[in-house]
Amino acid sequence: MPIGAAQNVTDSLAAQLEKVRDVLSLMYERDDELLGLIQKRGDIEYVSARLMRIPLQITPGGRGQQYSPDGGAVGRGSATLYDVAQVTPFYWSFPIEINTQVRYTTDSKEKAVESVVKREVANGMAQFRAFLNKLLQTNGNGVLGTINNVSGTTYTMAVPNGAALVYKGQQIQVYDSTFTINRGSANVTQADPVTAQTITVDASPRLARQTAFHFVVGAGRCALVPWHASCG
Structure with a gap:
């Protein structure tokens, strides 16, 4: 500041206090509504490593029909059909990683x-709840999306799910359309589930543009198994 000049706001910045809002605002989608609805039922079973059997009532029985009460036959009937489903327990992890200095400085x-x-x-x-909620939107095979087109490290995803079942920072594995060839893994760096239905990854596995590919949850120790994605 020149001698004899009036002080302006720039000259006083060093003496001013910086206002920091003491609330951290969430700026991305993290819904777990379907998972929450299921958990509210409280229908929880504790199982061993063996398959759990779930009896199911599959189809109704009985035959509604018109008859004559004046000595007419009521006809043959039918009965309810029952079956059983078998459920295998699977184990999911959701690691987070923080350096010690973060603890000391906050x-x-x-x-x-x-x-x-x-x-x-x-x-x-x-x-983690949001991740499990996304898995519940699939048909049970761990497929979070189908790739329709590849442009470098950007994938255009098939609707209806599009890019809605992934999030930035997620690890994925890419399989061919027959689920037999693992094309490699990548980390999601961007996702647009609203307009373009695209995801961007850090390193694109080798893909054939004319073929539909699926990506499943996890990388590294995870392997695709029929009707589920299993992570050790």
């Missing part, structure tokens, strides 16, 4: 608006 109100470690544990559980 463990009080003097340092941060929230304890990032505590919040990240809560975030991890909420995102």
Whole structure:
């Protein structure tokens, strides 16, 4: 500031306090509505490593028909059909990773608006629920989307799910349309489930443009198994 000149706002910035809103706002979709509705029923069974049998009432019985009460026959009938389903328990993990320094630098109100470690544990559980909720939108084989077109590291996804079942940072595996050839894994760096129905990955597995490909949850130790995705 020149000698004799009036002070302006730039000259006083060093003495001003910076206002920080003490609320961290969620800026991405993290719904778990279907999972929540299922859990509200409270219909939980504790099982061993063996298959669980679930008796099912499949089709109704009886034959509604007109007859004559003046000595007419009521006709033959039928009965309800029953069957059984078998359910295999599967195990899912959702690792989060935080360096120790994060704990030391955010463990009080003097340092941060929230304890990032505590919040990240809560975030991890909420995102895990959202992840399981996405799996419930599939037909049970772990397929989170079908690739219609490939342009570099950008995939255009087939509707109706489009890119709705993935999130930024998720690991995926890409299989051919027969689910027999694993084309490789990648990390999702961007997803547009609203307009373009595209996802962008960090490294694109080798894909043939004219063939439909599916991507499933997980990478590394996860392997596709008929009717489910299994992660060790």
